[in-house]
Amino acid sequence: MPLYEHVFISRQDLSNTQAEALIEHFGTVLADNGGQVLGNEYWGVKTMSYKINKNRKGHYAFLRTDAPAAAVTEMERLMRLHEDVMRVLTIKVDTHEDGPSVQMQKRDERDSRDRGDRGDRPPREDRGPREDRGPREDRGDRGGFSRDRR
Numbered sequence: 001m002p003l004y005e006h007v008f009i010s011r012q013d014l015s016n017t018q019a020e021a022l023i024e025h026f027g028t029v030l031a032d033n034g035g036q037v038l039g040n041e042y043w044g045v046k047t048m049s050y051k052i053n054k055n056r057k058g059h060y061a062f063l064r065t066d067a068p069a070a071a072v073t074e075m076e077r078l079m080r081l082h083e084d085v086m087r088v089l090t091i092k093v094d095t096h097e098d099g100p101s102v103q104m105q106k107r108d109e110r111d112s113r114d115r116g117d118r119g120d121r122p123p124r125e126d127r128g129p130r131e132d133r134g135p136r137e138d139r140g141d142r143g144g145f146s147r148d149r150r
Helices: 016-032 069-081 102-110
Strands: 004-011 036-052 056-067 085-093
Touching: 004 036, 004 069, 016 036, 016 056, 016 069, 036 102, 056 085, 056 102, 069 085
Parallel strands: none
Antiparallel strands: 004 056, 004 085, 036 056
């Protein structure tokens, strides 16, 4: 059977459990029509670049499937009729990649970074003493607006 990848966006006012239940629901639709879901990922709520149906955000979900074309067509038809689903994208692929999708890899990288450190920048005490530039009045006019508006 052909391999497919599906991404769909559901409304932002759904709870996480309701959005994940949609994944299960459409997986059973595929199974009822002779297909199977090989993997699924819930990507969470993301901000979209433009509004869809007056929504600025949406729940993103990703499915990897192995199903006949008729099953995929039926699942897409039901997705488009479902009031909670805003957009659907289905792509036929030659093989499924192992491991998490690129979207989930980005999330893992973001979560694993240590936010307390500023990368390769040395701590303040290692950079040497801070120059004292003196009072602001002694610096002269820089050609911009002056503080004295007389």
